[in-house]
Amino acid sequence: MRRIAFLTLSDPTGRRKDYLLGPYGSRGSRVEYARLIAEWTAAGVKRLDGAEMPRAGEGLLFLPAGARGPAFLLSENFFVIKAYNTSDSYALAVGHLGDRILGGGAIRGAWPKAETMLGRNERVEVQKRLSDRGLLDCDADGRIGFKTRDAVRRFQLERGLLPDGHADPAVLKELRASR
Secondary structure, three states: OOOOEEEOOOOOOOOOOOOOOOOOOOOOHHHHHEEEHHHHHHOOOOOOOOOOOOOOOEEEEEOOOOOOOOOEEEOHHHHHHHOOOOOHHHHHHHHHHHHHHOOOOOOOOOOOOOOOOOOHHHHHHHHHHHHHOOOOOOOOOOOOOHHHHHHHHHHHHHOOOOOOOOOOHHHHHHHHHOO
């Protein structure tokens, strides 16, 4: 069983966002990765620090570096932060900074440092090829957001690959080969 960290930050505004139906896409394959925290707990997900999982709320499984990197259960606070700046990296960093200020520890889990990252043109190509297959309905801008991750995940499932939603050189190679 893979252990998954839980990232949270208190929402100072008190606002809630329904991120499954909100500005980041409509219901789709992401529903498989968004569940009530109680459902994740029942499935065996644990916090890395050993603390108890929250009793309420929703968590979205997020693998920013694919299956070889750290995993997070994102709360609605992640999307509150993204309302200010749409970058996943920014929202993750601000949420983690808030955790650290409140006494939380460093992110556990190794980021895959040896992995080759796709350049902008390659990310655009991934998006165009996913669109050509009918898996992605958005502009090919080279930014890998939740819609692109969902499309990559669907493609990976189609091809019998590990469905982590990570657009990497192996996914691009498979897209090129699967005309």
